Amino acid sequence: MKNRRLTRMTRTLAAGLALATLGMPDALADNQFKLLVLAIPNKYHYEYIPIARDSLERLAKLHAFELVWTNKTQVFEGDLRQYAAVMFLNTPGEELNPAQRAKFEEYMRAGGNAIVVHRAAITPADNWPWYEKLVGRRVGVHPMLQTGVVTTVDKGFPATYGLPERWIWSDEFYVTTNPYNVKINPVLNVDESSYDPRKIWPGQVSEPMGKDHPIAWHHRHEQGRVFVTTLGHNGEMYRDPQYVGHLMGGIYWTATGLGQRR
Structure with missing residues (x-):
């Protein structure tokens, strides 16, 4: 009788340990890194927020990273060192006050990293030169939102994995200049022969950039990595698997420095 009781206890204990072990991976899984996303609604970009947040939260669960989403710039007054990267999502740096700007500059000088998405790349000229250099x-x-052909420039960069060499996409293809002579590494270009680069609103003028028209790139600023994509104008884009994959590739490289083929 005693042996039967011991056997039953042993089986019960073994079953309990098995169940506990099955639950351990989720319970003990560590996030790989922590990403801060600043997304403030503005006149032209607000409907994207719930869609982008949902997509990014799904990415965070899928790829095991922690996502901190905020529309409050006060977060920049705290300890930014906890974040592997900071994403400005359709929210330019001009939203930060002078003290918050100084904290962000300090973060980048200490090896912090930044991701700039679409509208976040637009800031008043000479308002914050440091951010323009970033x-x-x-x-x-x-020009107006149009359908064009996006071309892959760097096949070895994670933000292009899963994208074809020529990609049909509809967006606002920003026209840019380089007043501070910053060296960037283009990731995606847009083929200006595939849309009308002069098609713009009355009272404005848009001129073609020519063969070299980067719309996504990466580079170093201070001591950190920076990934910029000027794509992402409307909410539905944040449901598109190819665009979301493009973003994830940029997040992955910016936060970890990994994944780039040489």
Whole structure:
């Protein structure tokens, strides 16, 4: 009888350990890194927010990273060192006050990293030159949203994995200049023969950039990595698997420095 009781206890204990072990991977899984996303609604970009947030939260769960989403710039007054990267999502740096700007500059000088998406690349000229250098280009005007052909420049960069060499996409293809002579590494270009680069609103003028028209790039600023994509104008884009994959590739490289083929 005693042996039967011991056997039953042993089986019960073994079953309990098995169940506990099955639950351990989720319970003990560590996030790989922490990403801060600043997304403030503005006149032209607000409907994207719930869609982009949902997509990014799904990416965070799928790829095991922690996502901190905010529309409050006060987060820049805290400890930014906890974040592997900071994403400005359709929210330019001009939203930060002088003290918050100083904290972000300090973060980048200490090896922090930044991701700039679409509208976040547009900031008033000479308002914050340091941020313009971080972006790497100054956005002048942008033609109306049109369908064009995006071309892959760097097949070895994670933000292009899964994209074809020529990609049909509809967006505002920003026209940029380089007043601070910043060296960038183009990731995607747009073929200006595939849309009308002069098609713009009355009272404005848009001129073609020519063969070299980067719309996504990466470079170093201070001691950190910077990834910029000027794509992402409307909400539905954040449901598109190819665009979301493009973003994830940029997040992955910016936060970790990994994944780039040489």
